[in-house]
Amino acid sequence: MTTTASTPGDAAAAASPPTESRRERLTGLAQQQGGVAVLVLVVVLASVFSHGFADTGNFQSILVGNAYTSLLALGMTFVIITGGIDLSVGSVFALGGVLAAWGSLHGGLAVGLLLPLAVSGAIGLIQGLLVSRARLAPFIVTLAGLLFARGLLQAISDEGSTTYLVPRDSAFVALGHGALVPIGTAVVLFVLGGVLLTRTRFGQALFALGGSENAAMLMGLPVTRTKTLVYVLSGTLAGLAGALNAARLQSGVTNIGVGYELTAIAAVVIGGTLLTGGAGSVAGTAAGVLLLAVIQNLIGVHLSKYGSSASDLANGVFLALVVLVQTTLARARRLS
Amino acid sequence: MAQRQPADPAQLVLDVRSVSKSFPGVRALRGVDFGVRPGEVHALVGENGAGKSTLIKVVTGVYQVDEGEVRLDGRPVAFGSPLEAQDAGISTIYQEINLIPLMSVARNLFLNREPSRFGVIDSARMKREAYEILRGYGVDVNPSRPLRSLGLGAQQMVAIARAVQIDARVVIMDEPTSSLETREVETLFRVIRRLRDQGIAIVYVSHRLDELYEICDRVTIMRDGETVHVDEMARVDRLQLIALMLGRDLTDVRQHGATAFAADHDVAGEPVVRAHELHRAHQLDKVSVDLRPGEVVGLGGLLGSGRSETARAIAGALPLDGGSVAVGGVPLRRHSTAAAIRAGVVMLPEDRKSDGIIPNLSVRENIVLAALPRISRAGLVDKGKQDEIVEFFFERLRIKASSPAQKVGELSGGNQQKVMLARWLCLNPKALLLDEPTRGIDVGAKAEVQSLIDELAKEGLAVMLISSDLEELIEGSDRIVVLKEGRMVAELTGDAVSQGALMTALAEGDPSPTAGDGAQA
Incomplete structure (x- = not known):
C-alpha cells in the first residue's frame, strides 16, 4: 500500500535534480522496507514448507482477524513519529466496543458508531492536551488513559459482568460482516493514513516534531496543536476499531484488548518507524502488522500442541530478532 | 550623514x-x-x-x-x-x-x-x-x-x-x-x-x-x-x-588595583603542560600553549575566539583533528578527560550548572566525587579519609556552608565554584584550567576566588585563566596568549600585559597569515 516514499522517477524530475546513488537508494530501501522484505520472505517460506498455509481461506482469516486491530497500529504510527507513545489504545479499543454495542442496542447504527468515536476522541483530546499543553510525559499520560478507559468500561458493564449484545437485525452488524468489509475498511484507512502522513502539512509537521521539536517550534510550526491532534487521531482510530470489532463479534466483549497497545507498538517498530520519532511510514506499519499476524498464524498451526506459552516465547524471540535486524540495517545505512 | x-x-x-x-x-x-x-x-x-x-x-x-x-x-x-x-x-x-x-x-x-x-x-x-x-x-x-x-x-x-x-x-x-x-x-x-x-x-x-x-x-x-x-x-x-x-575608555588603558590579584609570580622551570599545535576544524588552528609551575597564563580573545575550546582540548574534553598534549614531558596517549585527569590536568568548566556541580548532592559528596577511586579500598569508600579531605578543603577554601552535609544547590555561586575547585584540588593536580571562574558570582566571593587562584599558583600549580573580565585577566595573568578565530595572534609577557596591548592585539591581530587585509580598517 501507499508507498509514496519515492516518486522522482518521472520525466520532470529526471530533467533537473541529480539522482541518488544506487547504493544510497538500496540501503535506504532496506531500512524503510525491511519489514516488507522480511514479510515476503516469511510468506514465501511458509507457503513452501507449511502445509495449508498458502490457502485462500487461511489468508482471508489472517487478514480479517487483524483488519480492525491494525488500526491501532496505524494511529500508533502517527504518535510514535512525533516521538510520543500511546499506551491507552488497547483499553480504548475495548471501551469503543462496549459503547458501540450499548449504543446500537439503544439507538441503532448512528449511536452505535458515533458514541464510541466521540468518547474515544475525547479521551484522546484530553491526553493530547496533557501532553502538549501541560507538558507531561506521553508515557505517563497514556498509562493514566489506559487505566481510565478500562475503569470506565468496568463501570458501564457492571464490573464486566454485563455483555451488551448487538441486535442481530441492526444495520450496525453489516459493518463487521464477511471478509470484504473489514479488509476494505482497513485498506482504505491505511491509504488515507499514508496520504495524510506524506502529503499533507499535518503529516509533515509530525515528522518535524519528532525530528526536532525545538527546531519545529522555531520554524513556526503549530507544535501544540499538532501534538494534541495526533492523540485525538490515535484515540479516535482505537475507538473506531473497537466499534467495528464489536459489530463483527456482535457483542461488546469486556475483557478484550488487554496488551493490544504493545502489539501495536511492536508492529510499528518492525515496520521501520523509529521509536525516537522523526521517521517512519504507514506502509511499514502495514507490513509489521501482517508479519506479526503471519507469525502468529504459523505458531498457532505448528506450536499449538505445546500450548500458548510456546507461542508467546516464539513471539518474543522473533520480535527481538526482527528489531535486531532492523537496527543493524539502520546503522549500516547511517554509516554508508 | x-x-x-x-x-x-x-x-x-x-x-x-x-x-x-x-x-x-x-x-x-x-x-x-x-x-x-x-x-x-x-x-x-x-x-x-x-x-x-x-x-x-x-x-x-x-x-x-x-x-x-x-x-x-x-x-x-x-x-x-x-x-x-x-x-x-x-x-x-x-x-x-x-x-x-x-x-x-x-x-x-x-x-x-x-x-x-x-x-x-x-x-x-x-x-x-x-x-x-x-x-x-x-x-x-x-x-x-x-x-x-x-x-x-x-x-x-x-x-x-x-x-x-x-x-x-x-x-x-x-x-x-x-x-x-x-x-x-x-x-x-x-x-x-x-x-x-x-x-x-x-x-x-x-x-x-x-x-x-x-x-x-x-x-x-x-x-x-x-x-x-x-x-x-x-x-x-x-x-x-x-x-x-x-567598556573600556581608550585613554584610560592604565588600570590598577581593581582585583584581588597580587604581583606577578616567580616562574620557574620547565613547562608542566605542553599543548602543541592543537587543531580542530572551524574551532582551533594550531594553537600551542605551555603552562609552567607557578605561572598563571591568561587566554585573551573575544567570545568565539577559541579560548574555551583550547582549555577543553587540553583537558581532553574536545576531540581534536591534530596536535598533542604532553604533561611533565610525557605525551598523553589517549585524548580523554580521564587520561588528562590521571596525568594531573583538571578543568573548571565555564558553565558550572550544567557541566560541574551536582546540586542535589551534599558539599561533601560533590568534593570527593572525583577522588572516590583514590580513597576507596576494594570498592568501599573510606569514610575517615573522606571526612579528612572534605574538612581540609572546607577550611582551606573558606567554603561558606552550614556544614559539609548541606546541598550544593543551596550555596551561593561563589561557594559552588569553591566546591568545584576543591573537587579538583583533592586530586593533587599539576595544572588547573579555569574557564570564567568568577562569572556570575558576587564581588566579595570574586575577590576570594581570585586570591585563591593567586595562592595556588604560588604553591607551584600551573594555572590557565580564561576570563571576559579584562581587569581580572590582565592582573591575574603573568602572561597572556591572545586568540582570534581559533588562532594565536599575540603573546603578551612582562610589561606588555596591559589593557592597551591586549586591546590592540584583539583589534589588529590578523588571524590569517596570508591575507594582507589592511584595506578594511
Whole structure:
C-alpha cells in the first residue's frame, strides 16, 4: 500500500535534480522496507514448507482477524513519529466496543458508531492536551488513559459482568460482516493514513516534531496543536476499531484488548518507524502488522500442541530478532 | 550623514524602542534602542551577556517585552510566538542550524508552506522548486536527500533560503559563518548582498571583525543590556569597536588595583603542560600553549575566539583533528578527560550548572566525587579519609556552608565554584584550567576566588585563566596568549600585559597569515 516514499522517477524530475546513488537508494530501501522484505520472505517460506498455509481461506482469516486491530497500529504510527507513545489504545479499543454495542442496542447504527468515536476522541483530546499543553510525559499520560478507559468500561458493564449484545437485525452488524468489509475498511484507512502522513502539512509537521521539536517550534510550526491532534487521531482510530470489532463479534466483549497497545507498538517498530520519532511510514506499519499476524498464524498451526506459552516465547524471540535486524540495517545505512 | 540617531524613524523597517526585559535575578535588557533600515546590513555586536540574544528573541517573538515597544514598519507589534514574527516578515537564522536533519532538503525548505492542491502536497513541484531555489544559493543537491547528508555550509544555506522564502523583510543572522568554510562564506556574502539590494534588512551578528567590516553598513554595539553606540560601520575603527564592546575608555588603558590579584609570580622551570599545535576544524588552528609551575597564563580573545575550546582540548574534553598534549614531558596517549585527569590536568568548566556541580548532592559528596577511586579500598569508600579531605578543603577554601552535609544547590555561586575547585584540588593536580571562574558570582566571593587562584599558583600549580573580565585577566595573568578565530595572534609577557596591548592585539591581530587585509580598517 501507499508507498509514496519515492516518486522522482518521472520525466520532470529526471530533467533537473541529480539522482541518488544506487547504493544510497538500496540501503535506504532496506531500512524503510525491511519489514516488507522480511514479510515476503516469511510468506514465501511458509507457503513452501507449511502445509495449508498458502490457502485462500487461511489468508482471508489472517487478514480479517487483524483488519480492525491494525488500526491501532496505524494511529500508533502517527504518535510514535512525533516521538510520543500511546499506551491507552488497547483499553480504548475495548471501551469503543462496549459503547458501540450499548449504543446500537439503544439507538441503532448512528449511536452505535458515533458514541464510541466521540468518547474515544475525547479521551484522546484530553491526553493530547496533557501532553502538549501541560507538558507531561506521553508515557505517563497514556498509562493514566489506559487505566481510565478500562475503569470506565468496568463501570458501564457492571464490573464486566454485563455483555451488551448487538441486535442481530441492526444495520450496525453489516459493518463487521464477511471478509470484504473489514479488509476494505482497513485498506482504505491505511491509504488515507499514508496520504495524510506524506502529503499533507499535518503529516509533515509530525515528522518535524519528532525530528526536532525545538527546531519545529522555531520554524513556526503549530507544535501544540499538532501534538494534541495526533492523540485525538490515535484515540479516535482505537475507538473506531473497537466499534467495528464489536459489530463483527456482535457483542461488546469486556475483557478484550488487554496488551493490544504493545502489539501495536511492536508492529510499528518492525515496520521501520523509529521509536525516537522523526521517521517512519504507514506502509511499514502495514507490513509489521501482517508479519506479526503471519507469525502468529504459523505458531498457532505448528506450536499449538505445546500450548500458548510456546507461542508467546516464539513471539518474543522473533520480535527481538526482527528489531535486531532492523537496527543493524539502520546503522549500516547511517554509516554508508 | 552619519548621525547617531536616524533622522527619519519612519523609514526604519524594524524599530526597537527602549525595550527592557528581565529574568529572575537578571536584567537582560535595559531600555535598548535598536533600529534597522530597509536595504542595509546592520551589525549587532557585544560580548557575552551584552543582551544580543535576548534582543533577538524579543524581536522574533520567543520572549515578550517587559517595557518599551517593538515597531515593524512604524506599527507597534507584539509577537506571541516565532510563527507570528515570521508571518509578519521577520526571519531568523540561528547559530546552530534549526532544521530537521531526518527530513529531506525540499521538505525542510518548504515545511508548513508546501505547494499543495486541495490540501495534498504537490511533492514533484516542491522538489523542482527546491532545486531551483537552492541553486541560486550555490547549493546543487538532490532535494530528496535527507538534510543531514549535506555539509554544514549547505545546511546553513538551506536555512537561509528558507528564511528568505517567507517574504521576509528583516532577516536576522546569528553567527551565520561559525561553521562555514571560506568559500561558503563568500557565497553567503553574495547572497546577503543580493538580499540587501532587494531592500531586505539584514541584522548580522558576528564576532569576526573582518566580516563585520566587509559586509556591514551600520553597527549597533551593546554592552550589559544597553545600546552603547550606533554608527556607520566604516566610521568606527577596530580599536574603538573593541573598546566600546568591552567598556573600556581608550585613554584610560592604565588600570590598577581593581582585583584581588597580587604581583606577578616567580616562574620557574620547565613547562608542566605542553599543548602543541592543537587543531580542530572551524574551532582551533594550531594553537600551542605551555603552562609552567607557578605561572598563571591568561587566554585573551573575544567570545568565539577559541579560548574555551583550547582549555577543553587540553583537558581532553574536545576531540581534536591534530596536535598533542604532553604533561611533565610525557605525551598523553589517549585524548580523554580521564587520561588528562590521571596525568594531573583538571578543568573548571565555564558553565558550572550544567557541566560541574551536582546540586542535589551534599558539599561533601560533590568534593570527593572525583577522588572516590583514590580513597576507596576494594570498592568501599573510606569514610575517615573522606571526612579528612572534605574538612581540609572546607577550611582551606573558606567554603561558606552550614556544614559539609548541606546541598550544593543551596550555596551561593561563589561557594559552588569553591566546591568545584576543591573537587579538583583533592586530586593533587599539576595544572588547573579555569574557564570564567568568577562569572556570575558576587564581588566579595570574586575577590576570594581570585586570591585563591593567586595562592595556588604560588604553591607551584600551573594555572590557565580564561576570563571576559579584562581587569581580572590582565592582573591575574603573568602572561597572556591572545586568540582570534581559533588562532594565536599575540603573546603578551612582562610589561606588555596591559589593557592597551591586549586591546590592540584583539583589534589588529590578523588571524590569517596570508591575507594582507589592511584595506578594511
